[in-house]
Amino acid sequence: xxxxxxWDDARGDVDIASTRALSRRSVLxxxxxxTASTTIPEAFANTTPAAAPTPAAAIAAKVSFSxxxxxxxxxxxxRQSLLDVMRERLELTGTKKGCNQGACGACTILVNxxxxxxxxxxxxMHSGAEITTIEGLASNxxxxxxxxxxxxxxxxxxxxxxPGQIISAVGCIAEGHAGSAEEIQFxxxxxxxxxxxxxxxxAAVADAAGRN
Amino acid sequence: MTMNVIGKPVARVDGRDKVTGRxxxxxxxxxxxxxxxxxVNATVGLGRITGIDQAAVAKMPGVLSVLxxxxxxxxxxxxxxxxxxxxxxxxxxxxxxxxVRFHGQPVALIVAETLDSAERAAAALRITYExxxxxxxxxxxxxxxxxPESGRDHTRGDAEAAFANAPVNLKASYDxxxxxxxxxxxxxxxxxxxxxxxxxxSKSQYVVNExxxxxxxxxxxxxxxxxxxxxxxxxxxxxxxxWSHVTLAAMxxxxxxxxVKLALTRxxxxxxxxxxxxxxxxxxxxxxxxxxxxxxxxEGTGETSRYEQFSEALVASSSYLVSCPNVTTRYxxxxxxxxxxxxxxxxxxxxxxxxxxxxxxxxxYKLNIDPIELRRRNEPKLDEGxxxxxxxxxxxxxxxxxxxxxxxxxxxxxxxxxxxxxxxxGIGVASATYPAYQAQSSARVRLLASxxxxxxxxxxxxxxxxxxxxxxxxxxxLGLPIDKVRFSLGRSDFPPAPSxxxxxxxxxVGSAIRAACISVLEEAKKRPSTDRPLEATATxxxxxxxxxxxxxxxxxxxxxxxxxxxxxxxIRVRRALGVYGAGRIINPLLATSQCTGGMIGGIGMxxxxxxxxxxxxxxxxxxxxxxxxxxVNLDTPKIEVQFVDEVDPHVNPLGVKGLGEIALVGxxxxxxxxxxxxxGKRIRRLPILLEDMLHA
Numbered sequence: 001x002x003x004x005x006x007w008d009d010a011r012g013d014v015d016i017a018s019t020r021a022l023s024r025r026s027v028l029x030x031x032x033x034x035t036a037s038t039t040i041p042e043a044f045a046n047t048t049p050a051a052a053p054t055p056a057a058a059i060a061a062k063v064s065f066s067x068x069x070x071x072x073x074x075x076x077x078x079r080q081s082l083l084d085v086m087r088e089r090l091e092l093t094g095t096k097k098g099c100n101q102g103a104c105g106a107c108t109i110l111v112n113x114x115x116x117x118x119x120x121x122x123x124x125m126h127s128g129a130e131i132t133t134i135e136g137l138a139s140n141x142x143x144x145x146x147x148x149x150x151x152x153x154x155x156x157x158x159x160x161x162x163p164g165q166i167i168s169a170v171g172c173i174a175e176g177h178a179g180s181a182e183e184i185q186f187x188x189x190x191x192x193x194x195x196x197x198x199x200x201x202x203a204a205v206a207d208a209a210g211r212n
Numbered sequence: 213m214t215m216n217v218i219g220k221p222v223a224r225v226d227g228r229d230k231v232t233g234r235x236x237x238x239x240x241x242x243x244x245x246x247x248x249x250x251x252v253n254a255t256v257g258l259g260r261i262t263g264i265d266q267a268a269v270a271k272m273p274g275v276l277s278v279l280x281x282x283x284x285x286x287x288x289x290x291x292x293x294x295x296x297x298x299x300x301x302x303x304x305x306x307x308x309x310x311x312v313r314f315h316g317q318p319v320a321l322i323v324a325e326t327l328d329s330a331e332r333a334a335a336a337l338r339i340t341y342e343x344x345x346x347x348x349x350x351x352x353x354x355x356x357x358x359x360p361e362s363g364r365d366h367t368r369g370d371a372e373a374a375f376a377n378a379p380v381n382l383k384a385s386y387d388x389x390x391x392x393x394x395x396x397x398x399x400x401x402x403x404x405x406x407x408x409x410x411x412x413x414s415k416s417q418y419v420v421n422e423x424x425x426x427x428x429x430x431x432x433x434x435x436x437x438x439x440x441x442x443x444x445x446x447x448x449x450x451x452x453x454x455w456s457h458v459t460l461a462a463m464x465x466x467x468x469x470x471x472v473k474l475a476l477t478r479x480x481x482x483x484x485x486x487x488x489x490x491x492x493x494x495x496x497x498x499x500x501x502x503x504x505x506x507x508x509x510x511e512g513t514g515e516t517s518r519y520e521q522f523s524e525a526l527v528a529s530s531s532y533l534v535s536c537p538n539v540t541t542r543y544x545x546x547x548x549x550x551x552x553x554x555x556x557x558x559x560x561x562x563x564x565x566x567x568x569x570x571x572x573x574x575x576x577y578k579l580n581i582d583p584i585e586l587r588r589r590n591e592p593k594l595d596e597g598x599x600x601x602x603x604x605x606x607x608x609x610x611x612x613x614x615x616x617x618x619x620x621x622x623x624x625x626x627x628x629x630x631x632x633x634x635x636x637x638g639i640g641v642a643s644a645t646y647p648a649y650q651a652q653s654s655a656r657v658r659l660l661a662s663x664x665x666x667x668x669x670x671x672x673x674x675x676x677x678x679x680x681x682x683x684x685x686x687x688x689x690l691g692l693p694i695d696k697v698r699f700s701l702g703r704s705d706f707p708p709a710p711s712x713x714x715x716x717x718x719x720x721v722g723s724a725i726r727a728a729c730i731s732v733l734e735e736a737k738k739r740p741s742t743d744r745p746l747e748a749t750a751t752x753x754x755x756x757x758x759x760x761x762x763x764x765x766x767x768x769x770x771x772x773x774x775x776x777x778x779x780x781x782x783i784r785v786r787r788a789l790g791v792y793g794a795g796r797i798i799n800p801l802l803a804t805s806q807c808t809g810g811m812i813g814g815i816g817m818x819x820x821x822x823x824x825x826x827x828x829x830x831x832x833x834x835x836x837x838x839x840x841x842x843x844v845n846l847d848t849p850k851i852e853v854q855f856v857d858e859v860d861p862h863v864n865p866l867g868v869k870g871l872g873e874i875a876l877v878g879x880x881x882x883x884x885x886x887x888x889x890x891x892g893k894r895i896r897r898l899p900i901l902l903e904d905m906l907h908a
Binding site for chain 2: 092099101159
């Protein structure tokens, strides 16, 4: 039970991942630690440096997937979310971390053509997957029609939810859920825009869907 | 004045960067050899730390450093009061002592090789406390009401006597929940020391203040700190101040001698980065039978922390929004065991106008006078609070335009009189207002031989489109096409700008850019041909003489229609209209977008948003985006925004008043007034909940 307490403290109030077949927690129980070996930090002023970390004794997961057409074979910490691997490992920072709890949609990416929130899934679960992020939508410098429509219809302000909105819109259109304004509003409601650019987002999705 | 670029619906110049993921936000400036810092927050609401088992966690894999008050560097914390900081009190000194002042206060910091290692160690760190019961409720009798040193009370005439003698009067109290800004981008800082020079890629609405504050905290020269923030993923006020996590990132980088990234979790965004304070307000109105106000008393109390006096213009608008000979406003603070609040979109006015406009609506029913007609009968000819004319005021024009557009006359005046099938329909209206500020700003313009103009200001763009609108101002003034202007912002080594808030960015930064452009053109006339780039820097502020002669505010009229399901109590806003008189509109596309967004924020304030604190320990119990409800796409009604033509030659050379705040201000009262019209239930507590609609 100590593990339950541990995760509740670490990840907030609800461990949604635990409801999945291969949860973060079960992977955690397999994984001891991380791969990095470290050096003792220089002491600064009156700071006592931390004791030397124990050498890494990790179970590293081997994962191979394709992101935006580029194949990546990675050894990674099996606890890492797909989102953190995108942002911190592959430096694909177009995918955003908004809540890290699957509630805001900023981290939406396409995995095998389906839109998912990448914060609620472990990278280790996606070997063999074809992944598309915002960086992979434009081709040869030409914006994807959804990207163009977002600019044209003011589908954003600060831009932080925008990659998730656009990827979600691509998924929404592909699912056939962009048939009416109300349908678009419903099927785009997993992506929060705190600036309130929703009317522009809806207009952009409708426009892009129409062009398809 | 004929305009070629200003006033045109120019698409965002940074649009391509934002739709391709190339726009970089603070946490995305990854550095080589970067370590990760994660904050550990206090789990008691008041007390002191009695023990921290740092050694156990320091041995965990990947951990580089564990910092707490036991071993953290003692920082200089030189006095520093930025223009955005509370004038009274002192900022939180982080990891400097064992005291816990509020739930969620940073009490330790883990620095590790990877984010996961740091998070795991942060979760494992065991801390013991000696806990006391915090006072976290503004209505708690033990909460000490204090008169803010900022002093915002206003008195004219004798409001108490006039109230007692008024033929018609009403008294009402209002309770507005604490809100958190919840921008999509969490606060984040990447800190790098090179020798004694510090670079911070940090989410900030005020980079020059962040530079000054961090220099003061670490006791190093101003020029040793550089703050960079090209993009802000929304902020709405939460990044105006430099909070403790910025200090912690710099501390971690210094201790470990590594570049360090520190990003707050969503939960941590409810602890230490400010909030719209919960407010309690009382309004008393006296009027004649024909609806002329004779007395207005508006008292309000807002939350603050025990260590700083945060104050905002909660009751200020009651001195000028309506005409009334006898007015008293009083503003008080309740010091609580909580973090210090900070300005949140439409600060003060959004809460204060809700109370006043709810009370006026209530009065209109009591008098059987149309709500718009009541505003018309109390429209002042001048700002009676300061006895000065308004530089411009288009409130009644906004009502006229809006009434026609919203088909106000089709509304049946009686409450509970409109139905759509089984749904109860209500239509409400409210005024909006916000001051038209202008602060000192500088700007630099460089004309390159290639024909490109480079414009630089340490300004910010949290979403309204500063990049685009400032490009328009420069292009207009220089007589260049848009694509010949390169506007840069978000660096503390650029000419200083004021904080990116208070709806004053265009008035302040835009005026400085315009002046610098005029100056460089004059220079060009003097030296028509030169190989060297021509450069000019200008600093502008509001003319003191003009400021002394006029009262300057933007005004608007906001309309809302709600549909309420009488069986389950759900309230849906079906359509809304905001009509604003806000001076010149630089870019109608951006302006409409900004106002639409503000109105949607107002829907959140009216119907969804509240941060709930656990009474036992001050813990925000809904500190995540699933339980802190905010409008989503499906909550968005048909929203229209209109601007009335308003030429204001006094506010500033551009004639702009600003939009960001006023866009949120009138929405919540318009919705609450619509809810009354639909149901006959006057709800004076925000957000309005389903249970408030029981038996509606």
